């Protein structure tokens with residue numbers, strides 16, 4: 001198996017496949033310990049995936065719950081215990097998380113080439129037969145595209161983002177704060193841009209436990225004036241909303257990146273795409289590490305069972321597991337792109353403890369349409385209502 005990209009998704013595939021005895025090679029264009037622009041937040045679902053990979057959380061700062069802020073309303077809720085997932089999340093700066101993951105892949109026996117940009121080798125019949133990097137060509141039974149937000153490799157395979165679907169962009173910086181060891185992450189749902197337009201997205205304070213806090217803000221492409229959105233100004237306005245964190249200046253230049261939320265294709269003969277490369281980011285909270293880890297493990301399992309059928313089987317199982325929920329999330333993105341609907345929705349989302357708890361479960365990637373109980377029922381209902389409203393919401397979409 002050859003893997004292009006050594007982020008969480010590629011590393012998870014490599015760890016699992018190498019531990020099961022497969023010959024695995026990973027090509028990562030960055031150096032060992034490269035950074036990835038991210039909020040560094042791990043939901044309980046992501047922690048469960050790391051547990052499954054037997055990656056100890058030694059380097060991470062553990063988190064007990066989420067504080068949601070909408071205007072003057074604040075609600076602090078613990079990650080719920082007793083469900084499918086652990087009762088804690090974590091914040092783990094990506095330089096360290098990704099290094100721990102790729103080191104585990106090496107320890108499992110995978111060969112990892114750093115500083116090695118790669119592309120797929122495609123034969124005349126359109127089948128991916130291996131990987132080319134520099135002068136080297138490596139043949140592989142399966143090529144796993146784990147190259148993050150769709151770029152050159154995705155274009156090569158026609159596995160780009162669906163232009164009709166929403167996507168996100170977000171910016172983050174690190175700052176010092178006396179509250180760096182807080183045990184709650186914070187999400188502010190009422191952020192406005194420099195023109196006073198409500199931003200469908202949120203600002204976050206994710207304490208890293210090492211003297212610093214990851215501060216950032218993200219927005220969905222369904223927003224009015226999205227193309228003119230200045231993320232640096234947005235981050236500056238958000239800083240003004242968090243005086244209680246007593247933050248210092250940015251420790252490094254703020255950096256922004258894309259959050260893909262769809263892919264027109266995620267498999268083909270001889271290849272599959274996983275993680276961000278497959279558009280597996282939750283439109284309701286912008287989180288993708290857990291889906292990256294889960295899709296990586298899934299493809300390794302299917303490769304072990306039968307490399308030939310792995311691409312088709314992968315597409316089917318990812319569809320069953322995630323497509324419905326992510327489709328609801330994308331419809332939700334169109335909904336909150338309408339400022340008036342967003343304002344009403346926000347008041348509702350944190351209005352009572354009961355509803356805030358459901359919002360929390362959605363924000364924590366803890367729920368999907370198969371989840372039992374009130375949260376699962378709400379998602380199923382939202383599924384139906386949003387499906388009915390979807391054509392209107394898309395047609396009345398604000399000008400980007």
Ligand SMILES: Cc1cc2nc3c(=O)[nH]c(=O)nc-3n(C[C@H](O)[C@H](O)[C@H](O)COP(=O)(O)OP(=O)(O)OC[C@H]3O[C@@H](n4cnc5c(N)ncnc54)[C@H](O)[C@@H]3O)c2cc1C
Pocket residue numbers: 004005006007008009010027028029030034036037038039040041042043046116117118119146147148149151152153169170171172216256257258259274275276277280281286287288289290292
């Ligand atoms: C600002 C921001 C904040 C976010 N916050 C969170 C958060 O708090 N929690 C969360 O769960 N998610 C968050 N996300 C999303 C999360 O970062 C991604 O979902 C996650 O990184 C996906 O992992 P991945 O392995 O698929 O891709 P990546 O982490 O992007 O890894 C892809 C790797 O492929 C390498 N690569 C690319 N092209 C090639 C090539 N041709 N050859 C070789 N190597 C290549 C890259 O160097 C990179 O190392 C955030 C995203 C952004 C932009």
